[in-house]
Amino acid sequence: MLVNSQAPGLLRGARFPGRYIQGAGAIARLGAEAKGFGGKAVVLLDRGIYDLLLDDVRAALEGHVSAEIVRHGGECSESQIALLSEKARQAGAELLIGAGGGKALDTAKAAARDLSLPVIILPTIAASDAPCSALAVIYNDDGSVAYDTFLPRNPDLVLVDTALIARAPARYLAAGIGDALATWYEAESCRRSGAFNCMRMPGVSLAYEIARYCRDTIFEHGAAALAECDADTAGPALERVVEANILLSGIGFESGGVAAAHAIHHGLCELEDVHHHLHGEKVAIGVLAGLKLHDADEEFERVRDFCRSVRLPIRLADIGIADVTEEKLATVARRACRPGEIIHNEPMPVTEDMVVKALRTLA
Ligand SMILES: [Zn+2]
The missing domain is CATH 3.40.50.1970 (Rossmann fold)
Structure with missing residues (x-):
């Protein structure tokens, strides 16, 4: 098609x-x-x-x-x-x-x-x-x-x-990896659906390749980069991951487009609980929930293991939502699925119920 x-x-x-x-x-x-x-x-x-x-x-x-x-x-x-x-x-x-x-x-x-x-x-x-x-x-x-x-x-x-x-504290670098983690999944969703990037048009093919390179770079070098950061050393892995977090992810999201992970991030920000957590930490939860929306269980396992290896949250409790109520999940889902919201850049229709169900698996 x-x-x-x-x-x-x-x-x-x-x-x-x-x-x-x-x-x-x-x-x-x-x-x-x-x-x-x-x-x-x-x-x-x-x-x-x-x-x-x-x-x-x-x-x-x-x-x-x-x-x-x-x-x-x-x-x-x-x-x-x-x-x-x-x-x-x-x-x-x-x-x-x-x-x-x-x-x-x-x-x-x-x-x-x-x-x-x-x-x-x-x-x-x-x-x-x-x-x-x-x-x-x-x-x-x-x-x-x-x-x-x-x-x-x-x-x-x-x-x-x-x-x-x-x-700087390694937590910041880890959060940047979380933000960079979303880049390929969201760009790929936009590529598949034909959704627009920040310029209100589809990306050129390079945009999606940069997003892929961003993903591959953090998967390969993320854990080593954090170890270098712990030692206050700008070693080869940290150099690669900083390039991914700042340059590749920056071009990738603006030119490739954004989707479920950031929409769910926006939803999570409706809850007072998450306010002490960094943007990229909440985005990582958005990526995991997004994979659940796609029923991509194998990829979910892979990304969850990766998140563990780079000190990113994998459960709602890890970003301050210890008491997961249906009311909170509904609040997040309502914001994430607003009409015109970027979650609708996904290649399939996404409903509030789907988001609640995805988030429940992270409780
Ligand atoms: Zn972001």
Whole structure:
């Protein structure tokens, strides 16, 4: 059967960060790379690593670009974005640099959009595939999610210092593996159903190949990468997994498309219980539940064993849902299956009952 994605004449697409550099000590290249985008930078530095990185960032920029360094307030909210934009305007910034975790990076990306400036992203953890994307999650000032905002372009440069990532807690790297785990399963669902990617079109064939490469990379190197991270070492496995978590998963999800795993993640986030768990940890549960939706029992076993080997949750209790009630499962399923939700990118119809049943097997 000729599915939608194979229909002749239909547009296909993919999107990418402008440039990507990765390696231990990469932060030292920041100034030399930044210079190509402008002479005056405003750097938004995550408050969590501000003291740790301030001197390194200053040293890396010195002699290349003049820079004002701003400490991030903690949220990626409209008020924080406006604050950064105002500071950058006053400083006459020609480029923005965001360094740290997801919220600081998203704040810098959104402000760069508002100012029409180039942006360099320097992630200090590899906990999700957000750094390369043209997407920012906007929060309310109280910490609840307000909305996702699509940006007109991906970051101009993503500079990943694996020595920094190796020094961060291994739990972040494991969560990034969870997010990367979803990439192929969701892209494959979209490929089969003909569902659209983040550009509202099917992906080019490369998108699905990148997603497959992402999956194969984490399966092969995930456990070894975590052992290297425990030893604070950017060894060969960690290098491969960081590339999968940030670059391959980033391109794979934006260009291949998203489906059940992230829809179930959104559903799980409706429960207060899961709020202390990381995005990728909840996504891993979404992948397992998604495989149950497909009745893919053999693949489920394989992925569950993999999750165990990379310290990812395999049961609802592992993400804080100790008391699994029918009411909670119904809440998750209702959110996951909303009309127009990405769960409907799956190649078969998915109902709330199916999601409840799948989640029950993880209780
Ligand atoms: Zn994700």
